[in-house]
Amino acid sequence: MSTPTPTAPSRPEAAPEFDLAAESGNRLPRFAGWGLFVLGALLAAAPTALLGWSTGLFVVLAIVVGTVVTWGVSRAVEGRRKSTDRLVTCLVSSAFAIAMVPLFSLVYTVVSNGVGRLDAEFFTSSMVGVIGEGGGAYHAIMGTLIVTALATLISVPIGVLTAIYLVEYGNRGRLSKWITFLVDVMTGIPSIVAGLFAYALFALLFGPGVRLGVAGAVALSVLMIPVVVRSVEEVLKLVPNELREAAYALGVPKWRTIIKVVLPTAAAGLGTGITLSIARVVGETAPLLITVGITTALNVNPFDGRMATLPVYAFYQLTQPGVPPEFGINRAWTAALLLIILVMALNLIARLISRVFAPKTNR
Amino acid sequence: MAKRIEVSDLDIFYGNFKAVEGVNVSIEPRSVTALIGPSGCGKSTFLRSLNRMHEVIPGARVEGKVVMDGQNLYDPDTDPVAVRRQIGMVFQRPNPFPTMSIYDNVVAGVRLNGGRMKKSDTDAIVERSLQSANLWNEVKDRLDRPGAGLSGGQQQRLCIARAIAVEPQVLLMDEPCSALDPISTLAIEDLMTELKDRFTIVIVTHNLQQAARVSEQTGFFNLNGVGQPGRLIEFNPTEKIFSNPDVKATEDYISGRFG
Numbered sequence: 001m002s003t004p005t006p007t008a009p010s011r012p013e014a015a016p017e018f019d020l021a022a023e024s025g026n027r028l029p030r031f032a033g034w035g036l037f038v039l040g041a042l043l044a045a046a047p048t049a050l051l052g053w054s055t056g057l058f059v060v061l062a063i064v065v066g067t068v069v070t071w072g073v074s075r076a077v078e079g080r081r082k083s084t085d086r087l088v089t090c091l092v093s094s095a096f097a098i099a100m101v102p103l104f105s106l107v108y109t110v111v112s113n114g115v116g117r118l119d120a121e122f123f124t125s126s127m128v129g130v131i132g133e134g135g136g137a138y139h140a141i142m143g144t145l146i147v148t149a150l151a152t153l154i155s156v157p158i159g160v161l162t163a164i165y166l167v168e169y170g171n172r173g174r175l176s177k178w179i180t181f182l183v184d185v186m187t188g189i190p191s192i193v194a195g196l197f198a199y200a201l202f203a204l205l206f207g208p209g210v211r212l213g214v215a216g217a218v219a220l221s222v223l224m225i226p227v228v229v230r231s232v233e234e235v236l237k238l239v240p241n242e243l244r245e246a247a248y249a250l251g252v253p254k255w256r257t258i259i260k261v262v263l264p265t266a267a268a269g270l271g272t273g274i275t276l277s278i279a280r281v282v283g284e285t286a287p288l289l290i291t292v293g294i295t296t297a298l299n300v301n302p303f304d305g306r307m308a309t310l311p312v313y314a315f316y317q318l319t320q321p322g323v324p325p326e327f328g329i330n331r332a333w334t335a336a337l338l339l340i341i342l343v344m345a346l347n348l349i350a351r352l353i354s355r356v357f358a359p360k361t362n363r
Numbered sequence: 364m365a366k367r368i369e370v371s372d373l374d375i376f377y378g379n380f381k382a383v384e385g386v387n388v389s390i391e392p393r394s395v396t397a398l399i400g401p402s403g404c405g406k407s408t409f410l411r412s413l414n415r416m417h418e419v420i421p422g423a424r425v426e427g428k429v430v431m432d433g434q435n436l437y438d439p440d441t442d443p444v445a446v447r448r449q450i451g452m453v454f455q456r457p458n459p460f461p462t463m464s465i466y467d468n469v470v471a472g473v474r475l476n477g478g479r480m481k482k483s484d485t486d487a488i489v490e491r492s493l494q495s496a497n498l499w500n501e502v503k504d505r506l507d508r509p510g511a512g513l514s515g516g517q518q519q520r521l522c523i524a525r526a527i528a529v530e531p532q533v534l535l536m537d538e539p540c541s542a543l544d545p546i547s548t549l550a551i552e553d554l555m556t557e558l559k560d561r562f563t564i565v566i567v568t569h570n571l572q573q574a575a576r577v578s579e580q581t582g583f584f585n586l587n588g589v590g591q592p593g594r595l596i597e598f599n600p601t602e603k604i605f606s607n608p609d610v611k612a613t614e615d616y617i618s619g620r621f622g
Contacts, residue, residue: 247460249447250448250526251446251448251451252471252476256475261475
């Protein structure tokens with residue numbers, strides 16, 4: 001970087017001196033990254049207009065031209081390494097933006113269509129005697145809550161105990177390999193198949209044509225159990241083995257070690273995993289359509305006849321909206337919005353759980 | 364409070380691999396016994412076999428006899444959980460339970476073993492154990508804080524307090540100071556010297572000075588080559604091992620001329 005000072009030992013001539021300033025080279029100003037990309041995107045407007053304007057075409061061209069312009073200018077000014085960095089940054093950011101488009105579009109559409117009927121009546125009245133205007137989803141909200149809670153009640157003990165077997169007792173033996181394989185298969189079961197299974201099961205027990213809330217809960221459990229097993233298994237594997245050994249060395253039996261040491265240590269992950277698995281099934285339509293059906297009136301007994309649930313409610317409001325149709329369609333949008341809010345709330349709860357129950361290390 | 368352990372013809376396996384072969388030794392009560400030797404020679408494996416922690420690893424098993432108090436620890440009728448209540452263990456890395464406070468960590472062994480105790484009793488256990496572990500003065504004002512928030516040396520002493528809170532006969536220590544700085548190491552060595560009046564202590568260490576400082580008896584483990592089982596080469600009073608060992612290999616290892 002500079003001439004050697006007399007005190008420094010002189011180096012052999014062969015070793016080239018590293019010049020930090022030269023290596024760093026010219027730098028584009030900080031705003032250049034975005035500026036160049038926007039410039040390129042604007043350039044893309046001209047060819048789009050020539051080819052006949054369409055937003056989709058413009059977006060594609062803007063990304064391509066913006067990336068090329070950024071890369072080209074950076075290459076000319078900053079050299080190869082920096083320009084590669086900018087190229088990859090452009091590609092990654094674009095991919096992210098494209099991935100966000102359907103999400104925002106979906107949320108925007110559902111909110112703008114559904115917010116109109118998100119009123120008190122929607123939460124307090126059912127569909128009894130409603131053909132056109134008015135009506136609500138009180139019965140469907142209650143139905144969704146009851147069926148999902150019942151499904152959780154069935155799935156969580158089975159799922160958590162299975163995961164405990166796999167992690168703590170399975171020892172990677174033949175049985176645990178089979179369970180893991182079957183859980184993987186279950187993860188891939190289409191939801192309609194789960195519904196048909198539950199329907200067939202309850203038809204065998206109660207005769208054909210049976211519709212019960214509990215049948216829906218069983219169908220949802222088929223979908224939920226593998227998710228619970230998978231997530232709980234991963235969480236239990238994260239519990240350090242040293243903690244189990246510490247408990248064993250104190251003379252604590254294995255079962256008590258699992259209950260008092262392993263599960264509390266994994267509590268945050270357990271809560272998160274279970275909440276996310278609820279979010280996974282709360283919006284299922286197909287299995288509930290077959291097993292639970294739909295009603296217009298409130299039914300809170302899952303062991304007695306049909307119940308309404310939000311996804312099925314939305315489905316029927318859309319396909320059989322009544323006369324005139326716009327009121328039913330609006331109710332369907334609002335039900336969809338409510339489902340999105342529900343899933344979002346469950347995700348927030350999951351994050352909250354993982355924060356509150358995380359092992360504390362503050363001094 | 365302290366008991367002798369007699370080990371005879373002990374072979375220790377991981378699956379089909381024989382890790383330790385033919386150990387015969389008698390561990391004296393109320394003393395510190397140090398186990399030294401190169402890495403992978405089976406010291407820790409042997410130590411873990413003394414309280415049946417070895418078999419926690421899938422496929423691990425033991426042949427031979429370990430007798431304490433006239434009872435063979437590997438008798439089919441012996442409950443490994445009961446063995447571990449008698450023979451406590453401190454591990455290489457401090458492992459306090461992260462969900463528990465300092466207080467709960469100390470009484471974890473008592474509580475988890477199902478004992479319902481009065482608050483005054485557990486208070487007494489906590490104070491006694493932490494005082495024995497030289498930690499009481501540092502933490503007495505924050506017993507309700509998480510145990511994982513202590514420094515490494517304090518965590519290790521917390522683990523020692525937890526181990527002695529259940530009043531075991533024997534305390535096994537698997538390189539308890541290898542993750543600690545010299546000052547914490549000194550604190551734990553002083554602690555061992557105090558504890559040996561009440562417990563039988565067996566310590567595995569890579570630190571030869573530590574073995575020389577704290578132990579009465581020293582065992583030297585070695586193995587002939589990779590894939591060979593480890594053996595107890597020499598077991599003698601520490602002074603003899605470090606001044607005039609019977610076996611050439613021991614002398615080579617201690618003087619650093621190993622291999």
